[in-house]
Amino acid sequence: MANKEIEDDNEAWDLVLEPKTSWYSLGLSQILRFKDLLFLFVRRDFVSVYKQTILGPIWFFVQPVITAITYAVIFGMLADISTDGVNPILFYMCGITLWNYFSDTLSKTADTFTANASVFGKVYFPRMIVPLSVVLSNLVKLGIQLLLFIGVWIYFLATDNTLHPNITILLVPFLILLMGFLGLGFGIIITSMTTKYRDLKFLITFGVQLLMYASPIVFPLSLVSEKYPQYKIFLLANPITSIIEAFKYAFLGVGEFNWFYLGYSLSFTVVLLFIGLIVFNKVEKSFMDTV
């Protein structure tokens, strides 16, 4: 009997549940095991939004077009903000398309725990699957909006000779990846911090809006360099700035492309995501008690 028990303990256990985990066990193998769930969540997010609509995914086109026209009227015509000589519709659409990916990802991942509490309270799967599925389903949406943007872009490319697309266009997938991970990083940190104290939740709703004005979406960075060069450093501290500028530079040939600042955005994203994963992983174990 005693021997048997020793044998039992020596034999490997498949899973040991403990109150504390070492910070480096991020459970990536678990995520791989649940990859089917990840894709089903993406499908659910995508399919469920446009059930019982006639136009379906075409609605994805409407939002950036109307927003771009509104911005063109308000910021372009009324406020007369420069667009670096690019057609305002194209200019705004370029910024909005990429910005939306970030802001949608951020605001949806930021309530991962609170919005999914009922499911999380009943069954275990790696919680990270949910924010990852948000990143992916928004990527699909971005893909559709990007198609629209590219259509408009090709039209202007053919009719207008102010556009100077260049080889940096090859960086576009990388820029999109950075934007997605930035949104994810911020989102999972915020959701982890709001399970117990909901205070931060109030910040997020208007914070995302304000952040848009702290990024060169409705104005070009060149405008800041020209008018208030002393404040440019603050704008560049925002990791989104150089990503948006690089994106605009790649398609439109205007804006400031700088490897150094892009490197800053990359390292910011990596550090943010790393911190986010650690915090998320710590919180996911017992958030059900406080949510």
Added chain:
Amino acid sequence: MSKVVLKAINISKQYRLGQVGTGTIAHDLNRWWHLARGKEDPYIQIGDTNDRSTKGDSDYVWSLKDINFEVKQGDVLGIIGKNGAGKSTLLKILSQVTTATTGKVKIRGRIAALLEVGTGFHPELTGRENVFLNGAILGMTKSEIASKFDEIVNFSGVEKYIDTPVKRYSSGMMVRLGFAVAAHLEPEILIVDEVLAVGDAEFQKKCMGKIKNVAGEGRTVLFVSHNMQAMSSICKTGILLKNGLIDEMSDMNTCIKKYNGLFEESVLGTVSIKDRLNRSQSSGNILFSNIQAFSNGKKTWDFRYDEEINFQIDCEAREQSDGLLFYMALLEPLTTDVLTNFKVVVKEGPVVKGEKLSFNITLPAKTLRIGQFLLYFAIGDAKQTRWYDVVDNNVNLPALNITAIDMDPHYNSGMFSIPYKLNINS
């Protein structure tokens, strides 16, 4: 001896009572400061035991405390206990929904929990889409679900509606579909919580059959339910939780009997009804003050088959009342079904305040067979317009225990002997 597939070592779970607000942040900061200096969590030492009826002094409560147990492969373990005893907390810890405050759980093989049916169903998606989604949430891969899809739909009995959004389903159909998916999970360890409480009788029967099958295939099942009949028919071993502690861990029927108050007599048999717990709520005009069973003048709750069973019952009137009616029932200990009952008017006329009434009830010898019987006593007014007081196993009333020394083995089965007549016609 088969392998241990699940081992719980010293699991405890502490919860904080009250609301989360500014008060909690002071505790959180204090805790963080202690932990940052490498000291122990200052709040882990305190905390009341989990007894919801008494108001504790502490802000913290131990929902579970020092739980240790092992489950072997192929075991079907039932976990019972009153509401708030810690059953669901234990299941949540085992199924990884939350973690214990202290202690460890070691598991061999895949574990899946069924704490609810149809978890994650999206109302806009069709039944088909939800089967895949729900299956994946429970840990199945897409190909696994696809290979069992027809079986799942068949089991659920909603073939006709499989391509309709589930928001159009009746709640019963939703439950059927949800359970059908869950029933086709194939983990080594399955945790099931109370899911049988839903669905119609036919479907419940189907579910029970499925759980029995799972157990029959050599897989391990942990099952929580208040349905004692189901528990005793499915489970071999049991755990009885009481106030967050393990009260009894043995075979299922012993646990159920203990749960129903069958083993209280050694402690409580001599404590008079008046002084027992849970009696503060009774507010009738007449209350029981004592109930005692006698055999040949000796106080006991154990009787031989061939002995007369006597109950001495004392009541006291707190207010003026309209006579006294006595009601008594014998209950089956596992299911608490009523086996037989009777009522009798003890006094017709008015009962004055402070009056003490005492009477005896006798059950003839050789009527009850070997086994245990739960007792239920009630009193009311003579016209049966209202009930004054009830005493049963909830106030730790002992059960009646019938034994035999020498008896025809045929009389071992059954619960009653009924009178019969033999006429020989030739």
